[in-house]
Amino acid sequence: MSSPMKLMKSRSIAKNNKRSLKVMGGNGSYGKALGGVAKKDRTHYDTGYRIDGHKVLVLMENINHNKFIMNSNSENPIYLIASIAKNTHRLVISGIGIYEKHKLTKSIDLKFDSDGNLIPFDSSEKGSHAHNWTENSPGVLGRKRHDESNHLPIDDKYQHLIDKIVDFNKKGHTWEKGQNNEQNSCHQ
Amino acid sequence: MNRTVVINNFFGDGEHLYEDQLGWTKREKTEARSLVSKEIFDFEVVLVGLNLAFYYVDDDRFYGIHNESIPIKVKILPRDTPDSPYINSQCTGDTHVDGEVIFSCRDPNELWDGVRIDGKSLEEVLSRSYIITLN
Numbered sequence: 001m002s003s004p005m006k007l008m009k010s011r012s013i014a015k016n017n018k019r020s021l022k023v024m025g026g027n028g029s030y031g032k033a034l035g036g037v038a039k040k041d042r043t044h045y046d047t048g049y050r051i052d053g054h055k056v057l058v059l060m061e062n063i064n065h066n067k068f069i070m071n072s073n074s075e076n077p078i079y080l081i082a083s084i085a086k087n088t089h090r091l092v093i094s095g096i097g098i099y100e101k102h103k104l105t106k107s108i109d110l111k112f113d114s115d116g117n118l119i120p121f122d123s124s125e126k127g128s129h130a131h132n133w134t135e136n137s138p139g140v141l142g143r144k145r146h147d148e149s150n151h152l153p154i155d156d157k158y159q160h161l162i163d164k165i166v167d168f169n170k171k172g173h174t175w176e177k178g179q180n181n182e183q184n185s186c187h188q
Numbered sequence: 189m190n191r192t193v194v195i196n197n198f199f200g201d202g203e204h205l206y207e208d209q210l211g212w213t214k215r216e217k218t219e220a221r222s223l224v225s226k227e228i229f230d231f232e233v234v235l236v237g238l239n240l241a242f243y244y245v246d247d248d249r250f251y252g253i254h255n256e257s258i259p260i261k262v263k264i265l266p267r268d269t270p271d272s273p274y275i276n277s278q279c280t281g282d283t284h285v286d287g288e289v290i291f292s293c294r295d296p297n298e299l300w301d302g303v304r305i306d307g308k309s310l311e312e313v314l315s316r317s318y319i320i321t322l323n
Contacts, residue, residue, distance in 0.1 A: 043215070067323040095323075111284070125284050131256060136235050143237035143256055151257050 044069055047082065047091065047175045051164050056080045056093060058175065068107050070141045072099040080165065084175065091173045093165045096158065104133045104141055108154055110162065116170045118162060121153040128162075130154050194245055198318075199276045210245070211315045216322065225311045226300055232322060234296040241265060241281035241321035244313055247306055248275075251290075251313075252283035252321070258294050262303050263287035281321035 049056035057079055059067045069079055081095035096108040108130045111119040119127045130152040136142035143150060154162070191206040198205035212228045220231035232238050233255055241252040250265040265287045267278040291303045305313045 067321075109284075125257060136237070140231075140235060142235055 043067070044079075044081075045177070049091070049168075049173060049175070051080060051093075051168055052161060054078045054080050054161070056082050056091065056168075058082050058084065058091070068095060068097050068104060070104050072097075072102050072104070074099075075102060076100055078161075082175075088172070089174055090169075091175050092169050096161070096165075103135070107131050107133060108158065108162075110165065112166070112169070116166065118166050123151070125151065128154060195275060197274060200274050203274075205245070205276075205318055210318055213319065216319075225314060229300055229310065229314075233299065237296070238322050239283040240319070241279075241283050242314065242317040242319045243275065243279070244305060244317045246313075246316050250279040250281065250320070251305065251317075252281070252285075252287065253299065253303075254283035255296060256283075259292045260294065260296055260299065261289050262291040262299070263289050276318075276320070279320070283321065 043060055044057040045060055047056045047058060054077070057069070058081075068081060072079065077099050079097040079099070080093045081097060082091045082093040084090070085092050092112075094110045094112070096110070097104055098106040098108075109128060111126065111128045113119055121127045121129050131143050131150050132152070133141050133143055191208060193204045194207050194210065195205040197203065212225065216228050216232055217223055220228040222228055222231070233240055233253065237255060239253060239255050241250065243250050250267065252263045252265045254261045254263065263283070263286075265279055265281070265283070266285065268280050268285075269278055272278050290305070291299075293299065293302060300310055303310050303313075
């Protein structure tokens, strides 16, 4: 972001985001009448970071831990779920949430080794993996069936995004409550 | 409001763990639409299928219920960074990691009555625990 126009835009965005934006919500939080998730029901902060346009989010209640969003505010987004590493205070993206019609349909858990490299899928759960989600009862999303068949390898179509996430994590971006880094968006 | 400190400097210097932070949070109570511990557990863990990790203040241990695959395992979670001066920073709360398994089952409905920690029920334990992960 080096052109004067982009800098002006960044400053404008930063000025308008003195408080962290609150986005997305927990189970049953999507309101049809509202066409989104009510502010009071939102569970995550938007850090302002983006990877390929996908928002990087952290859990409001405990920024050191990650938790998937059940109901998305947008209709069919992909959200990147991050937490703040307790020791380094760096943003670490470790989850990808994939949504259809405001509902979480698939989650990807990313596992990394001590050097920050992705641990590939394996059947032991130590590797990165995916889960399908479904409506376990009307309006309540949950992991689809508690059985071995819902510990899934990650679809190759997400590999490009995952490579960028690994790169993002290694760069050591930081974030604090009250900070919205739209100007630092990572459109890679 | 007078708050009772349970553990000093739990989160950081001057950032204490207070008694009102133990047990289910307002968010979970709201999601489950209940104030009853078992009903909240049934919603978050049994129905939604989330993993749960918590720090039990009375025995100074982290526990995890790894609920996303069969068999479901209840583990004592290791302290990844035991040298951290702040307890909250000592464990990531990732239920995937290896730990001593103290209970396992195939049906999450067996957890509530089956798990005992220091002879205490999950209801008693959770009321004295700081919930660190629910995902």
